[in-house]
Amino acid sequence: MALGNFSQVTEFILLGLSDTRELQVLFFTFFLLAYAMVLLGNLLIIVTVRTDPKLSSPMYLLLCNLSFIDICCTSVISPRMLVDLLSQRKAIAFEDCIAQLFFLHFVGASEMFLLTVMAYDRYTAICKPLRYTAIMSQQVCWVLVSACWAGGFVHSTVQTLLIVQLPFCGPNTIDNYFCDVPPVIQLACTDIYVTEWLMASNSGLISLVCFLVLVTSYTFILVTIRVHFTEGHWKVLSTCASHMMVVTLFFVPCIFIYLRPFSTFPSDKHISVIYTVFSPVMNPLIYTLRNSEVKASMWKLWKRCRVF
DSSP: OTTOTTOOOOEEEEOOSOSOHHHHHHHHHHHHHHHHHHHHHHHHHHHHHHHOTTOOSHHHHHHHHHHHHHHHHHHHHHHHHHHHHTOSSOEEEHHHHHHHHHHHHHHHHHHHHHHHHHHHHHHHHHHSGGGHHHHTOHHHHHHHHHHHHHHHHHHHHHHHHHHHTSOOOSOOEESSSSOOHHHHHTTOSSOOHHHHHHHIIIIIHHHHHHHHHHHHHHHHHHHHHHHTOOTTHHHHHHHHHHHHHHHHHHHHHHHHHHTOTTOOOTTHHHHHHIIIIIHHHHHHHHHHTTOHHHHHHHHHHHHHHHHO
16 A cells, blocks of 8 residues: 555445435435535625625635635535446545545634634624724735635544544444444454544534634624624524534534544444535525525626626
8 A cells, every 4th residue: 555554455435324215215315415615605705895896895705715624625525426326336446535534634724713703703893893803914814714625624634633543443334424433443453442533622612612712702792792782683693503504514414523532433424424515505505595686696697697
């Protein structure tokens, strides 16, 4: 093996979500539509934000980056999953498995950090409106976005280095539809006690800490709204509730899977669908369709396109 002198496994077999042909066709249709929605919805957001000078505030810069991350995240998993759903033998080379795992955790951790920054942005805008432009300047926003990507890269590099040092000599069957840390390290031909704790403290704690920061930010927002409640705050309250729903759908499954060392359940692969497919589909709907400025910009973009 090129990635380790002790690794004898050259490929892994992905069992997928189901071995029933009818269900595979149903899943293929559903995931193809979901992938198309993620691509089209997020590309529309990126084009709208980049072409409208009115959408130049830090909030929309962060939203644009979230859309790009969602495209990357689903593109790491969905194309191969769609091919596997139509294939009899769902094999993935060892190197491809490690690459998929690396990029998934790279963009996944970056999204966690970015969602946390977006919550802080909303907290600053609502709880400290007079200081918002000073705190969340364009320069600060770009620094925070860069830090999100850098944090995701460091996290994923650590995960990958821990895995490639393990010996894999068989079995090579992964009960999932993509390569992820928990099922892969279970196949290692060595004691993984320390590795599992390191993985849990890395992925699991990142998920938990980011989620707690998010909940704290939205709690402060709700307290501020309650103390200084006006008619205009109904919209803010509704938006915060929608954001918390999407954030919960993304973080809770991650916490359940990654903060739990020494065990993997058959239901893990079904739970993974929530944050790998369903959450990226929901993000464009929640973060844009409830935003009147973005909808107005999209409508202007549509009218300009019709002219041409």
